[in-house]
Amino acid sequence: MATTPPAARADDELTISTQARTRRTRHRQLVILGQAGIALVVILGWQIGALTGFIDPFFFGSPSGIVIRLADWAMNGTAYGSFWLQIWTTLEEALLGFAAGVTSGIFFGVLLGEVPYLAEVIGPYIKIVNALPRIVLGSIFVMWLGLGLPSKVMLAAVLVFFVVFFNAFQGVRSVDRNLVSNARILGASRLQVVWHVVFPSAMTWIIASLHVALGFAIIGAIVGEFLGSQRGLGLVIATAQNTFDANGVFGAMIVIGGLALSAEAAMSMLERRLLAWQPAATKERDVQGV
Amino acid sequence: MVNVTKRFVTPSGAAMTAIRDVSLTVAPGEFCAIVGPTGCGKSTTLTLAAGLEQPSAGTVRVSGTPVDGITKGVSFVFQTDALLPWKPVLDNVALGPMFKGIGKSEAKSRARTWLQTVGLGGFEEHYPHQLSGGMRKRVSLAAALINEPSLLLMDEPFSALDVQTRAIMSNELLNLWDRLTPTVLFVTHDLEEAIGLADKVVVITAGPGTVKAVFDIDLPRPRGAVQDIRFDKRFLELYQQIWGALREEVEQTYARSAGQIASGRAFA
Numbered sequence: 066m067a068t069t070p071p072a073a074r075a076d077d078e079l080t081i082s083t084q085a086r087t088r089r090t091r092h093r094q095l096v097i098l099g100q101a102g103i104a105l106v107v108i109l110g111w112q113i114g115a116l117t118g119f120i121d122p123f124f125f126g127s128p129s130g131i132v133i134r135l136a137d138w139a140m141n142g143t144a145y146g147s148f149w150l151q152i153w154t155t156l157e158e159a160l161l162g163f164a165a166g167v168t169s170g171i172f173f174g175v176l177l178g179e180v181p182y183l184a185e186v187i188g189p190y191i192k193i194v195n196a197l198p199r200i201v202l203g204s205i206f207v208m209w210l211g212l213g214l215p216s217k218v219m220l221a222a223v224l225v226f227f228v229v230f231f232n233a234f235q236g237v238r239s240v241d242r243n244l245v246s247n248a249r250i251l252g253a254s255r256l257q258v259v260w261h262v263v264f265p266s267a268m269t270w271i272i273a274s275l276h277v278a279l280g281f282a283i284i285g286a287i288v289g290e291f292l293g294s295q296r297g298l299g300l301v302i303a304t305a306q307n308t309f310d311a312n313g314v315f316g317a318m319i320v321i322g323g324l325a326l327s328a329e330a331a332m333s334m335l336e337r338r339l340l341a342w343q344p345a346a347t348k349e350r351d352v353q354g355v
Numbered sequence: 356m357v358n359v360t361k362r363f364v365t366p367s368g369a370a371m372t373a374i375r376d377v378s379l380t381v382a383p384g385e386f387c388a389i390v391g392p393t394g395c396g397k398s399t400t401l402t403l404a405a406g407l408e409q410p411s412a413g414t415v416r417v418s419g420t421p422v423d424g425i426t427k428g429v430s431f432v433f434q435t436d437a438l439l440p441w442k443p444v445l446d447n448v449a450l451g452p453m454f455k456g457i458g459k460s461e462a463k464s465r466a467r468t469w470l471q472t473v474g475l476g477g478f479e480e481h482y483p484h485q486l487s488g489g490m491r492k493r494v495s496l497a498a499a500l501i502n503e504p505s506l507l508l509m510d511e512p513f514s515a516l517d518v519q520t521r522a523i524m525s526n527e528l529l530n531l532w533d534r535l536t537p538t539v540l541f542v543t544h545d546l547e548e549a550i551g552l553a554d555k556v557v558v559i560t561a562g563p564g565t566v567k568a569v570f571d572i573d574l575p576r577p578r579g580a581v582q583d584i585r586f587d588k589r590f591l592e593l594y595q596q597i598w599g600a601l602r603e604e605v606e607q608t609y610a611r612s613a614g615q616i617a618s619g620r621a622f623a
């Protein structure tokens with residue numbers, strides 16, 4: 066028989082695709098199993114080590130200690146108000162700083178990218194400021210703006226600004242010259258070129274920087290709280306450190322990690338919406354967060 | 356265009372002459388093809404006509420007025436399509452009227468009509484990357500023609516397309532040109548394409564480019580399919596004449612670049 070009857074072939078197709086799907090599901094299950102296994106080994110090992118005295122719980126805490134500490138904070142609050150207030154404070158500082166840094170970063174990035182003269186004049190100064198370890202600016206901001214919210218927002222914004230600025234600048238510089246020429250020939254004014262061509266084109270670059278920037282915003286808020294504040298997760302950690310409360314430090318760390326992960330997830334959703342026009346292949350870019 | 360010279364200053368500071376004393380007159384409504392070896396300044400000629408660049412010496416006049424800034428009533432079709440990848444096809448075509456200050460809904464309805472004209476009705480909401488190369492070229496054509504330009508500049512517009520698509524697009528271009536009769540400056544490296552489409556073929560010398568010869572193409576119009584006219588006796592005659600002029604220049608360019616590679620100074 067030279068040809069397979071169509072019915073048999075369709076049947077074959079079905080089994081093939083079913084097999085492929087089963088293989089995929091199996092693979093997925095194996096990955097999850099491995100991931101859960103690692104978590105289990107680490108947590109169990111830590112707990113057992115702490116119980117047997119192999120790991121000193123005074124310095125390294127223990128999983129159960131962390132859970133108890135977190136539960137205590139959640140129910141009884143911390144020394145400076147409820148635990149939720151601390152979380153909200155840090156989140157508010159980080160988000161405000163993020164918004165301010167992103168807006169100013171995009172604005173100046175596009176401006177300097179579009180006006181080469183400005184870029185040449187201001188460029189060296191930006192490089193100088195960027196070369197500073199910007200975290201130390203936090204001390205200045207606490208002196209200037211006090212222990213409240215503004216100094217943390219400022220620190221977060223400065224950290225975010227540089228990441229976004231350099232990407233926006235680079236994005237504007239790498240806009241396809243043909244697209245700009247074409248828009249100009251079609252009669253676009255300079256502002257129209259920026260709005261319709263340059264900005265959307267730089268958007269790919271800007272969005273790539275936002276993941277990193279979000280991490281920096283949270284770092285800025287927490288370091289700011291470390292340096293001097295009346296509430297926030299940074300203060301919670303600082304206090305725990307001063308009282309040698311290892312469980313407290315780890316507990317606050319886990320909460321910050323959770324915050325960062327959910328912010329990251331929200332960011333990815335935003336990215337998918339903003340870059341919906343991109344072909345599927347180029348979307349697979351995984352940007353490393355901080 | 357009268358005695359146009361364009362000198363570029365290279366980043367290293369040395370002056371490089373892209374075209375030298377190019378004089379070229381194209382009558383309104385004429386289809387003029389420009390052929391020449393690579394790097395002879397064909398594209399530069401177009402950017403000068405568009406007003407994207409200003410000549411270092413000489414003047415460029417379009418419809419009698421010297422070009423100063425972007426030329427009015429001109430459209431450009433690039434070798435790579437200059438479509439905005441983040442806008443659907445319809446919005447891309449509507450850009451021209453929108454930049455001219457025409458309201459959004461009016462601009463879009465014009466764009467819709469133009470998409471139908473180039474045979475892309477039903478693809479309005481597709482993004483450029485979802486279309487084939489030929490379809491994107493159609494969109495580019497629609498986007499360029501929607502402003503009803505008096506001068507259409509085309510820089511090797513079909514060179515990225517496969518041979519069949521190119522033939523189809525050539526025919527389509529001729530149809531559209533028949534309807535709107537803009538003046539066309541068409542840069543190409545494909546002599547068959549040049550002769551098949553144009554009223555006049557200009558041969559540019561090896562860089563720095565200058566006009567070597569101008570050939571009038573007296574093939575009757577309408578010419579019908581570009582694929583068929585290639586076997587016309589007159590077409591072959593013209594081809595031989597023009598190729599004779601072009602060959603020297605191509606060989607000279609080739610010898611020059613080969614010499615550079617041989618002596619280890621290969622640079623573009």
